[in-house]
Amino acid sequence: MQISFRNIKDRVAILVNGKNLGTICDMFFSDLKVEGFQIQKNVVFGICTNIFVFAKDIESINQELLIATKIVSHINMASFVKAQEILFKEVITEDGFLMGIVNDILFDSVNFEILGYEISPSIWSYIKNKKIILNPEEIILRENKILS
Incomplete structure (x- = not known):
């Protein structure tokens, strides 16, 4: 299924156990393939934090929701292009x-x-x-x- 980045931006991302991760704020890719997504976690005391989900760790994605099996807190963005x-x-x-x-x-x-x-x-x-x-x-x- 074809998905548009602008349609999924600001949509909810959750773990397979139902835990809300936050909202999709960016997508990173290299050459011809999407490598993953940057998720903005809920604001705690006015501070936003970001986590990342690699494409290989996505259980399901559609125009409304991203469901991930695993997240990472830091990645080296030097080799990727951000949407x-x-x-x-x-x-x-x-x-x-x-x-x-x-x-x-x-x-x-x-x-x-x-x-x-x-x-x-x-x-x-x-x-x-x-x-x-x-x-x-x-x-x-x-x-x-x-x-x-």
Whole structure:
């Protein structure tokens, strides 16, 4: 099943025993595969903490809920790209023309492969909900821009 990151952001994450973990706040991936999710735990004394769930430890995920078998408290994010880092970034063609902005990331809920990047050609297109879907193979991630 295809899932949109923007649809699951801020949705509930729980353990298989029913314990509420918090809400999904980010997704991290490498190349063509989602590696896991960052979960924001409930606020205690005004302090938010984050935990992480790797894709291999997800029992089930859909548009409403993430169910995990295991969590980790720290990971090295250096080798991953975070969804929040590329959403609303510009997509530039090889010729240097602005194609649009990244609006969403689509992935498969079973094998966690990235299926595509949803691009809005302009801010007006974003408002009117017009989209272009680019395959992951068509994207090169750079620090401030995304090349297609």
